[in-house]
Amino acid sequence: MMKKNFKDVIQKYLLGKADKKEIDHVEQYYDDLQSNLDITQEKSAAQIEEMESRIWDNIYEQQKVRTLRRSRQAYLRWAAAILLPLFLIGGYYWTRTHDMEINLAEVGPGKMGANLITGTGQVYSLTSLEDLAKLEGEGIYREEDGSETTMHEIVTPKGGYYQLVLSDGTSVWLNAATAIRFPAHFTSGKREVFLSGEAYFDVAHDKSAPFIVHTDQQSTRVLGTKFNITSYNGQQTDIVTLIEGSVEATSNYNEKILMTPGHQAHIGKQIRYTTVENAEDVAAWRNGEFFFDNTPMGEVMTKIGLWYNLEVNLDNLPDNRLNGLVNRNVPLNKLLDLIETTSNVKIIVKEGQLTIATNQEK
Template sequence: MDKKINISWDILVKKVRWGLTPEEESAFREWLAQDKSHEVYFERVRKVWDADEPTSSLKSNLSKVMTRFDAYVEKEKELRRRRIMRNVYRYAACLLVVLTVGGGMWFFSQNDESVKVEPKMAQEILPGGNRAIILLADGEKVDVEWLADSSRYKVDGVEVTTEEGKIRYMGKSNTKVEYNTIMIPRGGEYQVELSDGTKVWLNAETQLRIPTTFVGTERRVFLKGEAYFDVTKNDKQPFIVETDLGEVKVYGTQFNVKFYPEEREIKATLVEGNIGFRSEQVAELKIKPGYQLRLAEGAKKPEVKPVKIYNEIAWKNRMFCFESERLESIMVKLERWYNVDVVFEDPALKNFKFSGNLNRYDNIDKILHFFEEVFDVKFVVDGNTIKVMRK
């Protein structure tokens, strides 16, 4: 087996900025040729650097030596910006002297034409898409958005199919339990197939901690956020979804669990099959299909009621479905999916209620305009912030 070649960060930065000496170029070429992913990684770094964009979304999918490269690049770019700004200030000071001494007043008096200011292009707010970060057992992060454009990527028993937006765990024959965490950012979603064949759809701003293979008498995963589960039936090894407010236990069924810590409640909605819920305050409680269990933080007794399943799992079906839902709750969902911040200028507007179905992949302007037709509200988009105010 060939020895793994690591490369100095300085060489990568010099390659992007100035160029390399013959010896450095030779080392760079050797590193580049060793693994296709090295070429992909360097191309991403080069594009980010040339575009002068932040590197916060750039995560290494290579060896551990690369995991801190993002911060290094960011620091280098900041130093470059400071040098540029020092030169700008120096040249501006010189220009001011020239204008003042050499007839600068004539320049200002003769320039009667109004200054034309190019309108600033509004930042387009796009709907979410297939975005996920896999935190491997050894601490390495794999950002699937920055993987190669090839259809499949394999690492440590995990296969990522980027075209389909799926992460598949192939299972290992060893009995050692190792955990991965699938992290879905704002504006993201992804599908995961666990080692037992169970399929999971993950909504925006969600974390799912899972064993790479299921060992023992149960199949236990840990959830923060929202996920839809289609569990492979196994009577001898129940499937358990654990949250901070309790756990859902199943043997083979389809259901949705929503637990965002900031919302201080858990909702478990059963589509088919049967599930049980239990917590420190609640003995195991069975739920029938078409029903939803809702338990608020601090409550001793959950609420169980029939719901319209389609509305509860609309996000999985690429839709927003609201039924007499408060505008505040609706805007929280838009924040997560479109990766925006919403500010209510008048808190009373939060209580407006709305019913309707909207395409989750529509342009956000279309969705906001729809609300403006229904409510006595208007929306002002300022960068990545949406202000809600009265008309």
């Protein structure tokens, strides 16, 4: 385990991509750090603040021991990055959900929260839009033009979202369980970022420097435009939806498509190009809504799991599909009631997971 890049393992854990062995190791480190802290029970704001203080003190004291190996020092840094945002954004259960009763009425929607991981490996918790501005004022987030460019990364956990402005003025909205890697400042003639998850881009126009978003399956190239990209781990295709302007999307198989507004490209081994009646609605998550357009129940459940930070059982799914805009800033039980009513399904908590009930269970 220690031979691996621990930063990568922590990021995989945040994004829900870690395998069982990696999860076990990370959570064992949590246990070692937090000792007898019990955060499985509901805490008051004062109790949470006191626990955060104790964790930081623990981290600080252990970091003062210079004989620690580099791997251990790295762990302390990353553990701090995980623990505080998990308290602050309120979407994480310390033990697995199948180890406790879940009151659906108390499972709230996602909240603003992310981690900034700087090119030097420092990690900062982001819980408001002002946090980046503060870091910029301290000379941490931005660099002066002409200095050696370093790459930063912002990661949202399940149940989190964030918004940032890049050095060229491009605005980016990050959905839950998303990571974006970007330079502290763009060099002349080159604007490139790297995405995993879902993000909406409002790109500042610069005809001398195309803006390129790279994912695992494709690259989207623009000059100035508004578009949404969905590229979660496990998707068979990336989905690029163009709201305004024009983009050129290129798959890893070197197939290209020049997109016009109101269209969507599903990009994998091949590119499927379709019309979207209300393209802006695809990014309705920015405004607190789920957008479902003849969406299969498995995709509906997955989106709910990401936003409410819950495990989802995708076995034995019905053929039902969902249409419409659904408020995603409500307690989980209200959302499930609405979906059950409109989709003629029953969604239950089974073994700590959201599950579509079988006929026998209804």
